[in-house]
Amino acid sequence: MTEDDLTPEDKIYKLDGISIPKWIVITVIVMFLGFFLNFPISKMITSQVKKSLDSMRTCPISYDKIEVEYFFFPKVILKNPTVSGICFQNPSAALKFKELMIRLxxxxxxxxxxxxxxxxxxxxxxxxxxxxxxxxxxxxxxxxxxxxxxxxxxxxxxxxxxxxxxxxxxxxxxxxxxxxxxxxxxxxxxxxxxxxxxxxxxxxxxxxxxxxxxxxxxxxxxxxxxxxxxxxxxxxxxxxxxxxxxxxxxxxxxxxxxxxxxxxxxxxxxxxxxxxxxxxxxxxxxxxxxxxxxxxxxxxxxxxxx
Incomplete structure (x- = not known):
């Protein structure tokens, strides 16, 4: 196949003189997304965050649930968290939030x-x-x-x-x-x-x-x-x-x-x-x-x- 035989869509995938059929690119993307979406990454992250929070006895933080999002910057979100006053040497107080987030x-x-x-x-x-x-x-x-x-x-x-x-x-x-x-x-x-x-x-x-x-x-x-x-x-x-x-x-x-x-x-x-x-x-x-x-x-x- 010469370069003149390529359609405009095919030319998009031509790299360094090697034409890559569109179906190969799509297949790779689908395989990657399939692996990413089915691999229990969210569960692993949630489990690790929960374990870390539970071990913070000098600064207890309670929450309703943990969410993981990947849009734009991957992030972990604590819903309705409460930070104990023990964290800032004021046990009688507490800080309540709608959410707390840490993102890459x-x-x-x-x-x-x-x-x-x-x-x-x-x-x-x-x-x-x-x-x-x-x-x-x-x-x-x-x-x-x-x-x-x-x-x-x-x-x-x-x-x-x-x-x-x-x-x-x-x-x-x-x-x-x-x-x-x-x-x-x-x-x-x-x-x-x-x-x-x-x-x-x-x-x-x-x-x-x-x-x-x-x-x-x-x-x-x-x-x-x-x-x-x-x-x-x-x-x-x-x-x-x-x-x-x-x-x-x-x-x-x-x-x-x-x-x-x-x-x-x-x-x-x-x-x-x-x-x-x-x-x-x-x-x-x-x-x-x-x-x-x-x-x-x-x-x-x-x-x-x-």
Whole structure:
């Protein structure tokens, strides 16, 4: 058969001078689809995901069912999942979703590995997590996550009536022992902590507005490069640096060693009178701020004003 004898349809399948009959191409495609659709891949994936979730005793996740889809990017979907508060050290709380999904994503070249995408939406919060499996480790990348006050309340456990949104960017390298290294950037321009009772103290409204946290992790130390809370119009303003010695087995017991300065506005001092008892006799700097040191643990912080 010469090239002139080929029909337009046949010419489509002519590769490097070798004409491939259309029926062979169709047969190969049908055989491949038949194998793919009949081989119990979905059951194998579902079984493995179920096994993995059942083994997560430190972070229990319940769900109605598991679905596997192959359109565009292969994905695994948990329907109506509930993430226990144990996962974020708040056993009395839980996060309920309509669905949680993990899907295969574009390959990663730096670091080289298989990359996935986990999109999370909870009310007004939107978080995109990109895990990459590489050489026995997990590289985690969180890009431009928007976390609303409602989700912050659940994650912190102790603070209530939080308004505003924080933006989070983070990278982390995780091995069998947990997070080994990474970087963290947290920002907000509209953070407000409403009136609440903390350890028996009635704390007034705190329109902090501005928040900036820059940190680096080299296990077991989380170095706080910058912690800036509030601005010139806020009822309090703090600028701190320091270290947190992480306890990977029990994060609330992680040790704090933080130093900085804090400024209290006159309106805040008037509405939070008990604070004046702690400040009595303390010396301020030229800008009217007080030197502060925070020790103790996440669970029991021990702030002191010098």
């Amino acid at each position: 994503w574009f390959p990663s070249f730096l670091p080289p590995g298989i990359r996935f995408h986990i999109p999370i939406k909870y009310e007004k919060s939107e978080i995109d997590i990109y895990p990459t499996l590489t050489f026995g480790k997990l590289h985690l990348n969180i890009k431009d996550a928007k976390i609303d006050g409602k989700l912050l309340e659940i994650l912190t456990g102790k603070l209530k009536n939080i308004h505003g949104t924080i933006e989070v960017n983070a990278i982390a390298n995780i091995d069998k022992a947990g997070p080994a290294s990474g970087e963290l950037l947290v920002k907000s321009k509209d953070l407000v902590i409403g009136p609440q009772n903390i350890s028996g103290l009635a704390v007034p409204n705190l329109p902090l507005r501005s928040l900036l946290i820059k940190a680096e992790l080299e296990r077991p130390r989380l170095t706080l490069l910058d912690v800036i809370i509030g601005d010139d119009k806020s009822p309090l303003k703090a600028n701190m640096k320091g270290e947190i010695k992480l306890n990977m087995k029990h994060v609330p017991s992680s040790g704090l060693d933080i130093d900085g300065n804090v400024f209290f506005g006159q309106d805040f001092l008037s509405s939070f009178g008990i604070l004046n008892l702690f400040l009595a006799g303390k010396q301020t700097g030229k800008d009217g701020s007080y030197p502060i040191k925070i020790q103790g643990t996440f669970m029991r912080p021990a702030p002191s004003i010098k």
